[in-house]
Amino acid sequence: MYETQSQWGDQDVSHAETFRGFARELGLDMARFEAAWNDPATTARVVADRTDTCRFRRPGDPVSSSSSGTTPSS
Incomplete structure (x- = not known):
């Protein structure tokens, strides 16, 4: 995941398929993954x-440098 972060990180587009791919690579139960992914x-x-x-302004945290307000929704 971290090895490919430059390909999907800090962008304002959905990478739902990227994360589904990670889940498959890890052998996760995809039905459970999808249920959790879609759970509000x-x-x-x-x-x-x-x-x-953002409130604690912790530099180096992945979300602290992102200007995106996006959520994990597909």
């Missing part, structure tokens, strides 16, 4: 984590 609670958690990171 997942989006809320990601937004809360990003908000906290």
Whole structure:
């Protein structure tokens, strides 16, 4: 994931298929992955984590340099 971050990171486009590919490579249960991916609670958690990171201005955290307000939705 980190090896390919330059290909998908810090962009304002969906990379849902990229992350599905990571999940498949890891052998995750894709039905459970999709359920979690589409669960509003997942989006809320990601937004809360990003908000906290931005609030504490922790340089080097992946979301602190992103100007994107996007969420993991497909």
